[in-house]
Amino acid sequence: MADDLKLEKVNKKKVGFCRFKEMDGRYLLTNEIGGFVFLTPPLFKQFVEGTLDKKSLIYKQLEENYFIKDELDTKSLVEKYSCRKDFLLMGPSLHIVVVTLRCNQNCIYCQTSSSLTKGKSFDMTLETAKKTVDVIFKAPNHFITIEFQGGEPLINWPVIKYIVQYAKEKNKKAKKDLRMSMVSNFTLMDEEKYKFLSKNKVGICTSLDGPEMVHDRNRPWSKGSSHKNAVSWIKKMKKREENDPSLYHVSAVLTASKFSLKYPKEIIDEYLSLGFGGIHLRPLSFLGFSGKRRIEIGYSMKEFLEFWKEAMDYIIEINKKGINFQEIYSRILLKKIFDKEEPNYGCLASPCGAVIGQLLYNFDGNVFTCDEGRMVGDDTFLLGNVEKNSYEEIIFNDTSRSICTASLLDNLPCDYCVYKPYCGVCPVVNYALNKDIFAFLPGNEKCELNKRILDYLFRKLENKETRKVFKKWISFTGITGFPNITS
Numbered sequence: 001m002a003d004d005l006k007l008e009k010v011n012k013k014k015v016g017f018c019r020f021k022e023m024d025g026r027y028l029l030t031n032e033i034g035g036f037v038f039l040t041p042p043l044f045k046q047f048v049e050g051t052l053d054k055k056s057l058i059y060k061q062l063e064e065n066y067f068i069k070d071e072l073d074t075k076s077l078v079e080k081y082s083c084r085k086d087f088l089l090m091g092p093s094l095h096i097v098v099v100t101l102r103c104n105q106n107c108i109y110c111q112t113s114s115s116l117t118k119g120k121s122f123d124m125t126l127e128t129a130k131k132t133v134d135v136i137f138k139a140p141n142h143f144i145t146i147e148f149q150g151g152e153p154l155i156n157w158p159v160i161k162y163i164v165q166y167a168k169e170k171n172k173k174a175k176k177d178l179r180m181s182m183v184s185n186f187t188l189m190d191e192e193k194y195k196f197l198s199k200n201k202v203g204i205c206t207s208l209d210g211p212e213m214v215h216d217r218n219r220p221w222s223k224g225s226s227h228k229n230a231v232s233w234i235k236k237m238k239k240r241e242e243n244d245p246s247l248y249h250v251s252a253v254l255t256a257s258k259f260s261l262k263y264p265k266e267i268i269d270e271y272l273s274l275g276f277g278g279i280h281l282r283p284l285s286f287l288g289f290s291g292k293r294r295i296e297i298g299y300s301m302k303e304f305l306e307f308w309k310e311a312m313d314y315i316i317e318i319n320k321k322g323i324n325f326q327e328i329y330s331r332i333l334l335k336k337i338f339d340k341e342e343p344n345y346g347c348l349a350s351p352c353g354a355v356i357g358q359l360l361y362n363f364d365g366n367v368f369t370c371d372e373g374r375m376v377g378d379d380t381f382l383l384g385n386v387e388k389n390s391y392e393e394i395i396f397n398d399t400s401r402s403i404c405t406a407s408l409l410d411n412l413p414c415d416y417c418v419y420k421p422y423c424g425v426c427p428v429v430n431y432a433l434n435k436d437i438f439a440f441l442p443g444n445e446k447c448e449l450n451k452r453i454l455d456y457l458f459r460k461l462e463n464k465e466t467r468k469v470f471k472k473w474i475s476f477t478g479i480t481g482f483p484n485i486t487s
Contacts, residue, residue, distance in 0.1 A: 015047065023458065024459065032081060094145050098374070105226060135394065164196075210263055284297065324473075338474055354373065376431060423450050425446070
């Protein structure tokens with residue numbers, strides 16, 4: 001706030017509710033529905049005091065974004081806010097099914113604490129699979145996605161086939177918008193499995209951490225190069241997609257270890273060379289085995305941000321040359337900024353998507369609040385079991401209520417932050433780091449990461465050419481190779 005601006009001079013009849021921060025000699029203002037505007041110190045002073053010229057362009061911009069109280073279209077404002085929160089009334093849409101905890105790789109950042117055992121005691125049975133699908137179809141949401149995860153899900157192929165067929169059969173009566181997907185390392189993929197998945201329109205996603213030297217360091221495989229195997233299948237699938245547009249597009253996700261940070265451009269180039277339209281630059285979460293190896297594979301948030309910014313600068317440069325390639329986390333944030341809507345990404349929602357937007361069904365039938373909830377190593381986020389509890393008992397319990405409360409930004413210091421309309425917190429990560437589901441703010445690493453990313457995006461929005469690139473990202477729907485962004 002300008003030194004000569006006194007709080008008692010605020011014109012409460014003119015100034016609509018907003019949050020603000022000083023940024024590069026100007027003030028960034030945001031409000032509850034995600035509207036934003038930049039003001040110079042003199043204009044900010046006039047806005048607060050209610051002395052802006054009503055005929056000025058900045059007044060019109062403030063009015064259109066619901067910052068002028070006495071010109072407020074209350075009905076429209078309520079409708080926009082309701083749209084941003086309509087996910088609260090729909091029930092979970094993403095249902096993650098862990099068909100096995102076994103895995104045939106030993107990734108250095110594994111979050112799931114996968115088992116390398118040859119035994120089947122960590123595999124979901126057909127009986128548990130049937131009850132899992134029955135519970136999933138009790139969810140009231142019309143849009144249902146069943147996502148197969150592991151371990152390596154292809155180890156338990158019979159259960160994947162059964163769930164696909166049983167879910168499709170149940171849906172003949174339920175008539176939901178049913179989608180299915182699978183996250184796999186492709187080491188056990190073969191023609192028979194691929195044909196089944198393609199025929200039944202099961203989306204396929206794999207991990208791709210960049211060029212071979214990075215990927216194989218992060219994701220070692222006893223039988224050879226996991227990178228060569230993954231890339232071979234990606235190329236096969238993409239070639240078939242070109243010949244048959246009805247096929248679901250293969251997608252890929254990246255996880256950045258400390259060994260990835262030296263290669264931002266090389267990682268982007270790898271995704272470009274394989275025809276992907278975007279990349280999600282994901283930091284480590286330090287859940288599961290990853291948390292135990294933090295010193296070996298981890299980095300400071302400052303180090304990750306340097307990597308992220310260099311990658312983003314390169315991505316923007318590529319776009320200005322005419323190549324449409326997006327950073328997916330930024331795209332999600334930009335949709336919240338420009339479209340003023342929730343893009344179905346639970347990690348950036350208030351309350352978060354745990355229980356409300358997703359559930360995780362473990363191999364033994366245990367149901368957790370979310371994918372991360374099963375990774376902490378205890379039952380803190382356990383909601384029930386498909387063989388013992390009904391859908392209602394799983395959803396309506398104290399754990400569900402606690403997660404919603406702990407991730408509601410209105411209950412946290414986040415309520416004072418200018419970036420509140422675009423952000424979210426993860427009670428599971430808070431618990432894993434501090435044994436408390438409520439965030440330790442300020443100073444929380446996730447909080448600082450989101451702030452610095454949003455700082456970067458808002459600064460870049462001031463450049464007209466970059467703003468055009470960002471607006472194209474959120475409006476263009478023909479891009480392929482995007483992973484599921486609901487989790």
